[in-house]
Amino acid sequence: MAEAIAFYTLSVLILGLGVAVITTPKTVHSVVFLVLNFLCVAVLYVVLQAEFLAVIQILVYAGGIVVLYLFVVMLVNLKHAPEEHEDPRRLGRLALALSGAMLLEVVGIVVYSSRHEPFARVTGSTEVSPVQGNVEELGWLLYTDYLIPFEVASVLLLVAMVGAIVLARRES
């Protein structure tokens, strides 16, 4: 019951803020709505009992990536809004209709499959980890079963950091 209230409130907030992100004319307002959206998604993760992911979402996504977006928005501050003249080859209404159709299809598939094959509780697909708690279990998995993707991800981040610095540097 409490989860239902939390879920519906959060989904209204998430979807509303998502629509606000893509429809606001001013870019800075869009960025602020994106931050609020990520904070609501973090609360949703807490409802889903993934506390570590919730704080990582706030720390990395809301507190890191979106700050980067805000910096770029301020550095790219333009006098004329970039969307004044519409390119005549654009088919905006068709894009809207196709996306709506895609959404209806996916929702239809989900509703149909959940009615005819109810979700069964599959228990214990991994071996029992020796410690309890979300952070410990996740850490255990990351350092034993998924060590190689973990190391690859760290190399990826290093490469991305070097690449972003090289791309954004001024030729001096």
Add this chain to the structure above:
Amino acid sequence: MEITPAHYTVLSAALFSIGVIGVLVRRNIIIIFMAIELMLNAVNINLVAHARQLENLVGQVFVVFVIAVAAAEAAVGLGIILALFRNKETVNIDEMNVMRW
């Protein structure tokens, strides 16, 4: 009323399609990048919901990697935007057509 993973999948699909609409309709390249972040978040919600239902933490491990890759992609993408802006003084994606036919 019980909240099944189907509910979370529908929420995730709706957020994903909002992101798709943002990418297809808006012309400001920074808004397009933010819509891509919305799509990645939608996928994350789906993964976490199913991780809880299946009581298997692999979904959450996947989300950690999605967040890491999203951070890397945002950094490089914004570097590209800055480099493009320095050359063409625009963030309208319709005008970034130097390599088009």
Add this chain to the structure above:
Amino acid sequence: MIETVVIPLLKIAVLLNAILVSVTFMTLLERKVIAWAQSRLGPMRVGPYGVLQAIADPIKLILKEDITPARCDRMMFTLAPILSLVPALVVFSVVPFGGDALFYITDINVGLLFVISVTSIGVYGIILAGWASNSKYPLLAGLRASAQLISYEIAVTMTLVSVILTAGTLSMVGIVESQQEAGLWYGFVQPVAFVLVLIGGLAETNRAPFDMPEAEQELTGGFHTEYSGMRFALFFLAEYANMIVISAVVTVLFWGGWLRPFPSVDALVFLDFIPGWTWFFAKMFVFLYLFIWIRATLPRYRYDQLMRIGWKVLIPIAIVNIVVTGIVKVVL
């Protein structure tokens, strides 16, 4: 129902009142301590020994005219001070002032990460304040201040990883309890981490000697140039609230929280009649005094020196600290 809703609400009300009153009196404390350090007396007129100055100042700020720049971004201009103050207050929900469940609002199992992540939301207040003022000095100062904040955030987070390794848990109550088990405050076990978190904490709250982005002599007042009256007061309150947060977090992590000094030495058991929360407030007060003392003493760093320290000095030391902590944990 009573336990899950009413009692936490009461605790939140008491805690918020306590924090807001203490940040008000911190303004007075700072003026007094800096005055004594400079061989003068500070505010002495209002009330006995100037104690009521802390009440006179907010009254003055509330009664001031609210000036907003001509073509500023209204929504961001109003939102920025709020985004600065609220994260500082939210962090207090996981800080344990005593051992009993009465003394903290909640103990989540990722408490320390929650503290770090919520303080990183405070950066938005500064960037948006600089942006919304629609004027070049606040914009530059806002960008500088936020760049400083995110750089030192990295150093502090890496240092806290080594503390988490030592404690073995992320929850704030758990860290104090592991100090009780180890019988030693972590300030003695991890002195390097202690110093790094203190320096990083100074930089995170834009306090001297790292206060270049907001000092009056620099960039005509920094990111809050265009703010007046109560909005300016909110920024000030946010800074002092952040100072109290950093003092509380450093107390919990390195100085044993609510434990007495040397909790394992039995000869000092007679000190146990002093309740835990008294020890906590005493230690927190020592750190607050240390912050103000440092402000009165040290000159300001230039911006490039500041960034050099954050990236080229603190982060390598933090990484070496993690490696040494890991090795010691495995070997011992």
